[in-house]
């Protein structure tokens with residue numbers, strides 16, 4: 001264990017403008033695909049003022065200036081642009097009251113209608129937990145219950161293999177059930193919040209305790225509730241379409257900024273040799289799942305397995321080393337703009353609408369169908385193995401895609 005934790009640069013320490021040191025690491029074995037551009041972005045971001053600890057996950061890949069698949073701990077300030085525009089994007093998993101054997105892919109595909117359109121039903125229950133005033137931007141409720149574009153999706157899955165029966169049972173899961181994995185976030189709401197607090201003000205660093213800090217954080221927290229409500233309504237709409245019911249197994253956000261818990265802050269202060277007030281630590285997760293909120297699903301792509309994993313609490317040193325965070329997916333291997341050129345001559349649209357695992361894709365946008373091809377993603381098995389080697393997770397089960405819904409809009 002530990003051989004997959006790499007220090008960046010040679011001794012893993014960068015200093016910000018104030019001269020304070022930030023430890024920088026990434027979790028990756030030699031088998032994993034890791035782009036130098038992603039590591040450069042990790043190092044550059046770690047040099048922001050107030051940055052104390054930066055950890056790249058095995059799914060680390062380049063973003064627009066800042067990498068995706070990373071956790072950044074600051075002290076005394078936060079950076080809204082590191083959370084990004086899709087505040088509260090996350091993965092929710094539902095166990096359905098239907099068995100994979102009962103799933104008729106052709107019939108189900110036909111029944112998934114109207115899901116890109118605004119939800120016409122009653123939403124008062126769905127929005128009950130959202131602090132709409134705190135959002136401080138238009139609540140965008142016409143988008144609630146819709147997946148959105150990019151790599152967001154809703155996917156029917158079945159259990160491929162159970163690795164840890166005890167943990168599987170503890171979650172009251174049944175291997176004979178079908179599952180629904182929903183990946184979506186706060187849609188336009190998160191983008192509006194980012195515009196309001198960063199683009200419009202031109203300020204990227206927000207000091208803890210300022211009025212702007214209090215107001216951004218309230219909007220951010222309301223956007224987390226919006227995103228969670230969105231995934232719940234998406235799941236309800238999908239279940240309604242196929243006339244089934246189900247129960248939520250988990251729901252974990254991967255784009256957030258939150259305070260470290262008191263025990264985490266103490267552990268990190270020890271690691272950093274920092275005698276300053278540990279309570280001031282804030283952790284930004286951009287495409288990274290937390291390790292302290294129970295099991296998470298780490299998906300690969302529409303053409304590969306997803307992993308249900310349990311973060312390991314036994315060895316807290318491993319968790320602090322990993323920035324109390326996990327990969328949130330396989331991570332992009334190819335840039336969106338490159339994929340079509342690489343695959344267009346090899347695969348027709350019809351080829352991409354089915355996967356070697358036997359699953360079906362609903363995606364009527366030709367460009368998106370190519371951009372999201374499984375080949376564009378890193379190898380999920382290697383990403384998961386790196387997390388296992390780093391001592392931060394155990395595998396509970398793997399899930400296999402049956403039907404992935406992206407959009408019917410052309």
Ligand SMILES: Nc1nc2c(ncn2[C@@H]2O[C@H](COP(=O)(O)O)[C@@H](O)[C@H]2O)c(=O)[nH]1
Nearest residue numbers: 151153287299300301302329330331332404
């Ligand atoms: N099972 C599926 N996994 C997918 C699909 N499209 C993308 N992905 C994986 O999800 C993460 C999400 O990344 P994010 O940065 O947008 O939050 C991505 O890294 C892929 O590994 C899919 O259709 N099905």
Ligand SMILES: [Mn+2]
Nearest residue numbers: 089090183254
């Ligand atoms: Mn996401």
